[in-house]
Amino acid sequence: MEEVKESHQRRWIHLRKILERPGPFSHPEFEPSSDVLDFILNTCKILIIGAGGLGCELLKDLAMMGFRHIDIIDMDTIDLSNLNRQFLFRHKDIGLSKAQVAANYINGRISGCQVVPHCCAIEEKKDDFYRQFHVIVCGLDSITARRWINGMVLSLLNYDENGVLNQSSIIPLVDGGTEGFKGNARVILPGMTACIDCTLDLYPPQVTYPLCTIANTPRLPEHCVEFVKVVQWPKENPFGVPLDGDDIQHTTWVYERSLERANQFNIQGVTFRLVQVCASEVFKLASSCCTPLNNFMVFNDIDGIYTYAYEAEKKDNCTACSNIPQSVDIEDPYKMKLKDLIDYLCENVKFQMKNPGLTTTIDGKNKTLYIPTIKMIEERTRPNLSKTLIDLDLKDGQEIVVADITTPTSVIIKLRYAINDVEII
Amino acid sequence: MSSPAPKSPEQNEKTKKYDRQLRLWGDHGQKLLENSKICLINATALGTEIVKSLVLPGIGSFTIVDGDKISEEDIGSNFFLEKESLNSSRAQIATQCLLELNPDVRGDYIDESVEHVISNTQNFFKNFDVVIATALPEKTLIQLSKHLWDIDVPLIVCRSVGFIGYIRLQVKEHTVIEAHPDSESPDLRLSTPWPTLKQYLDSINIEQLDQKEKSHVPPLAILHYYLNKYRNEHNGQIPQKREDKEILKQMIRDSGHSEEGNNRFVLEENFEQAIHYANSCITPRSIPEHVKVILDDDCCINLKQHSSPFWIMCAALREHVQAEGELPLKGTLPDMAADTMSYVTLQNIYRKQAEHHIESVYRRVQQIVRSLGLPQDYIAEDEVKYFCKHSSEIHVIRGSCVANEYHKANPDLTFDLEDPDSLIFYYVILRGLERFISEYNAYPGQLDDQVEPDILKLKAIIGKLLNEWGCSNILRDERVHEVCRYGGAELHSVSAILGGCAAQEVIKVITHQYKPLNNTYIYDTITSTSATFCL
Numbered sequence: 001m002e003e004v005k006e007s008h009q010r011r012w013i014h015l016r017k018i019l020e021r022p023g024p025f026s027h028p029e030f031e032p033s034s035d036v037l038d039f040i041l042n043t044c045k046i047l048i049i050g051a052g053g054l055g056c057e058l059l060k061d062l063a064m065m066g067f068r069h070i071d072i073i074d075m076d077t078i079d080l081s082n083l084n085r086q087f088l089f090r091h092k093d094i095g096l097s098k099a100q101v102a103a104n105y106i107n108g109r110i111s112g113c114q115v116v117p118h119c120c121a122i123e124e125k126k127d128d129f130y131r132q133f134h135v136i137v138c139g140l141d142s143i144t145a146r147r148w149i150n151g152m153v154l155s156l157l158n159y160d161e162n163g164v165l166n167q168s169s170i171i172p173l174v175d176g177g178t179e180g181f182k183g184n185a186r187v188i189l190p191g192m193t194a195c196i197d198c199t200l201d202l203y204p205p206q207v208t209y210p211l212c213t214i215a216n217t218p219r220l221p222e223h224c225v226e227f228v229k230v231v232q233w234p235k236e237n238p239f240g241v242p243l244d245g246d247d248i249q250h251t252t253w254v255y256e257r258s259l260e261r262a263n264q265f266n267i268q269g270v271t272f273r274l275v276q277v278c279a280s281e282v283f284k285l286a287s288s289c290c291t292p293l294n295n296f297m298v299f300n301d302i303d304g305i306y307t308y309a310y311e312a313e314k315k316d317n318c319t320a321c322s323n324i325p326q327s328v329d330i331e332d333p334y335k336m337k338l339k340d341l342i343d344y345l346c347e348n349v350k351f352q353m354k355n356p357g358l359t360t361t362i363d364g365k366n367k368t369l370y371i372p373t374i375k376m377i378e379e380r381t382r383p384n385l386s387k388t389l390i391d392l393d394l395k396d397g398q399e400i401v402v403a404d405i406t407t408p409t410s411v412i413i414k415l416r417y418a419i420n421d422v423e424i425i
Numbered sequence: 426m427s428s429p430a431p432k433s434p435e436q437n438e439k440t441k442k443y444d445r446q447l448r449l450w451g452d453h454g455q456k457l458l459e460n461s462k463i464c465l466i467n468a469t470a471l472g473t474e475i476v477k478s479l480v481l482p483g484i485g486s487f488t489i490v491d492g493d494k495i496s497e498e499d500i501g502s503n504f505f506l507e508k509e510s511l512n513s514s515r516a517q518i519a520t521q522c523l524l525e526l527n528p529d530v531r532g533d534y535i536d537e538s539v540e541h542v543i544s545n546t547q548n549f550f551k552n553f554d555v556v557i558a559t560a561l562p563e564k565t566l567i568q569l570s571k572h573l574w575d576i577d578v579p580l581i582v583c584r585s586v587g588f589i590g591y592i593r594l595q596v597k598e599h600t601v602i603e604a605h606p607d608s609e610s611p612d613l614r615l616s617t618p619w620p621t622l623k624q625y626l627d628s629i630n631i632e633q634l635d636q637k638e639k640s641h642v643p644p645l646a647i648l649h650y651y652l653n654k655y656r657n658e659h660n661g662q663i664p665q666k667r668e669d670k671e672i673l674k675q676m677i678r679d680s681g682h683s684e685e686g687n688n689r690f691v692l693e694e695n696f697e698q699a700i701h702y703a704n705s706c707i708t709p710r711s712i713p714e715h716v717k718v719i720l721d722d723d724c725c726i727n728l729k730q731h732s733s734p735f736w737i738m739c740a741a742l743r744e745h746v747q748a749e750g751e752l753p754l755k756g757t758l759p760d761m762a763a764d765t766m767s768y769v770t771l772q773n774i775y776r777k778q779a780e781h782h783i784e785s786v787y788r789r790v791q792q793i794v795r796s797l798g799l800p801q802d803y804i805a806e807d808e809v810k811y812f813c814k815h816s817s818e819i820h821v822i823r824g825s826c827v828a829n830e831y832h833k834a835n836p837d838l839t840f841d842l843e844d845p846d847s848l849i850f851y852y853v854i855l856r857g858l859e860r861f862i863s864e865y866n867a868y869p870g871q872l873d874d875q876v877e878p879d880i881l882k883l884k885a886i887i888g889k890l891l892n893e894w895g896c897s898n899i900l901r902d903e904r905v906h907e908v909c910r911y912g913g914a915e916l917h918s919v920s921a922i923l924g925g926c927a928a929q930e931v932i933k934v935i936t937h938q939y940k941p942l943n944n945t946y947i948y949d950t951i952t953s954t955s956a957t958f959c960l
């Protein structure tokens with residue numbers, strides 16, 4: 001008996017109607033034919049970041065939309081509290097790799113599907129790994145990881161000698177996330193449309209939260225934890241001693257209070273529906289059957305169901321996608337210490353770094369100012385933290401290379417002193 | 426502030442498993458969910474996606490009604506039907522696969538068409554909390570919606586065709602206690618302090634405090650002190666206009682600076698917060714308009730023996746408001762810069778007063794319950810507690826029956842149809858699609874070589890419908906073309922979005938928390954836009 005060509009099987013009949021017929025709202029470049037489904041089934045490679053509740057939903061949705069070459073990356077293992085939203089996991093899977101279990105489940109359930117799991121951190125994979133995908137989609141709720149991936153797809157862009165972007169180096173990034181009580185879904189065409197860092201002001205700063213934010217308008221579960229640690233613990237002092245992060249009783253107390261607080265402010269929840277929007281966008285991008293979301297959609301279902309789509313603007317001076325050194329205004333370099341500069345990079349809305357390392361060039365020689373991630377260098381450079389910028393020989397216009405876990409590449413900042421004629425004493 | 430001994434690090438399994446959603450609707454919401462029974466009619470991809478999103482958070486039970494056998498197309502779009510089960514009962518296999526998701530949930534199925542069930546089983550739908558219907562033919566939909574309207578069981582009708590989605594919620598009356606508004610100002614009552622609060626705040630004379638004490642005094646005490654001062658200087662008036670509030674704020678600002686060397690002054694954080702609260706929290710809290718309307722509702726004034734707990738509590742609230750002039754105090758104090766002692770004292774004062782109000786309302790509830798001849802435990806004190814705490818958020822929806830939309834001259838779409846870009850046109854097209862299916866027993870565009878002729882047929886049907894409704898035919902042709910192109914295709918990712926949304930509406934209906942859709946929702950995946958219409 002002759003095997004029916006895969007893309008002609010009846011199970012794909014729903015997709016075939018959409019992909020083999022012309023439609024008035026199709027993308028101008030869309031050419032309906034059985035080749036489109038063939039591309040989705042056999043050629044198109046998708047990467048899903050995260051195999052938690054959101055990643056699993058994405059994986060199922062994409063596999064059901066005909067994608068078969070899907071890679072999924074997550075370093076975590078399955079925990080009991082994951083079971084209710086992560087429908088690909090069962091009680092017996094507790095302790096196993098999320099990516100592995102999710103991949104096995106889908107490969108067993110949907111014939112022809114070849115999901116490849118990667119049980120590691122996204123930072124462990126290099127550009128060659130990321131370069132092989134047609135679309136990357138985020139199924140996680142971590143701004144840091146999201147910014148890292150954003151930096152990665154930006155670093156994969158290449159430009160010709162005239163500085164014109166090579167279109168084939170663009171890997172679209174689709175992302176869904178929560179921002180306060182609302183959620184959003186977005187499509188990023190790196191180098192062309194607004195990237196994650198272009199709209200960083202939508203996300204609250206990561207490292208230190210202004211007290212008013214964590215107390216009155218917590219927008220993230222982290223806010224609640226922070227509030228309990230900074231405000232509630234000292235106020236209630238439940239065990240009569242300072243908070244000890246290694247004491248299980250203490251951490252449980254903080255966890256429970258944070259939960260109550262998050263409950264009170266009703267955080268979480270809408271993200272699930274946003275990844276489903278993302279799956280449709282991946283399908284639109286891969287098939288060109290209609291124009292993708294341009295480029296930002298807000299979703300809220302506290303009062304009825306509400307969505308709003310708009311075009312977020314690409315920032316000319318974006319730290320991630322503009323290729324322009326970022327000026328940092330320094331009021332008084334005689335007073336500003338390196339530590340203050342680092343705090344600024346962490347707290348400023350535009351940078352929102354986590355744990356930056358700084359190097360520069362002085363008189364043609366490389367100089368390490370501070371590297372927090374390598375123990376030996378950290379110890380050696382720690383004294384620099386309390387030195388002022390002048391003490392460190394940093395001049396007006398000095399360029400400093402900043403590395404941070406929010407980006408796989410680095411950001412160049414340019415110091416701009418308000419006081420002119422600085423004399424090195 | 427109470428600080429109970431921490432629970433053991435081993436939380437009970439259920440709390441841990443449902444951790445995330447407990448944050449969303451609390452223990453009491455979860456309990457309602459766990460006791461709920463829902464019915465799904467037709468295990469399409471959309472139908473099973475909805476049930477999936479209800480099984481995962483732990484509804485009590487579901488029943489699937491579906492007489493169809495599994496086809497290859499079903500397997501291509503529905504994740505919960507496996508390829509080995511071709512030609513088996515769709516209801517049975519979907520039930521089995523969905524039950525795998527959560528051992529706490531019960532589920533069963535009826536391998537019969539809904540038409541069969543309606544005509545053969547009396548009172549079948551009576552025991553469900555919500556009925557979910559997908560892919561219903563027009564005639565069945567009308568019949569079912571009338572029946573569920575009569576027996577007062579909420580119905581949610583969903584449709585997923587190509588890139589277009591439709592959700593319609595039918596509830597006769599739905600009441601919400603916890604609406605979870607996006608933002609609200611704290612309930613502080615500084616302009617009308619009750620005696621205990623007044624006594625406490627009066628005892629703090631801001632201007633006699635030393636610098637250190639001053640920096641730890643609660644913002645409420647600061648605001649109270651200067652509000653009194655302002656009133657003394659302004660014939661007992663409370664600042665109403667912006668300029669007046671500015672005077673009050675300036676008084677606070679002037680006294681709240683502390684010196685920080687080199688003649689640099691900084692405003693203490695607690696003074697800053699006092700200024701912040703001066704913006705929103707000193708105007709007397711009037712009863713919100715939407716609450717007044719509810720308290721004046723006929724259901725609230727003329728209670729009957731079958732009145733729901735909600736309306737009995739509203740009647741008690743009405744009495745309370747008539748006696749006190751204000752809604753019950755929320756009793757929660759926002760976090761503020763203050764020393765622990767005074768913060769805890771203040772919090773206790775607020776909590777005690779709120780408890781006092783709850784008691785007052787609860788007493789009235791009990792009286793009403795008694796006078797209606799209902800059992801004493803008809804309404805639990807806990808219910809009254811939530812009700813009082815959220816009395817400014819209460820909300821009532823009175824819906825309409827889907828079948829009404831099928832009467833001649835209904836619905837009135839003239840207004841919405843004025844905007845040529847409005848998504849209401851997809852509603853019109855979906856109505857045309859339903860009619861097409863009843864007339865031709867196929868989706869428009871189902872067969873590849875019939876797309877063009879079907880466009881003409883569908884346009885004719887829609888023209889007739891619009892004519893019946895008294896609307897001029899101004900439909901954009903390409904939208905009709907687009908829907909015919911779909912040929913009834915159901916895209917999994919579109920059904921997943923709709924399934925998630927519809928399930929959330931079902932949860933809102935079951936928990937009486939958050940405001941549900943009122944009443945028709947259209948989602949367009951092509952443009953990633955959506956709109957709500959009240960039909």
Ligand SMILES: [Zn+2]
Nearest residue numbers: 195198318321
């Ligand atoms: Zn950017």
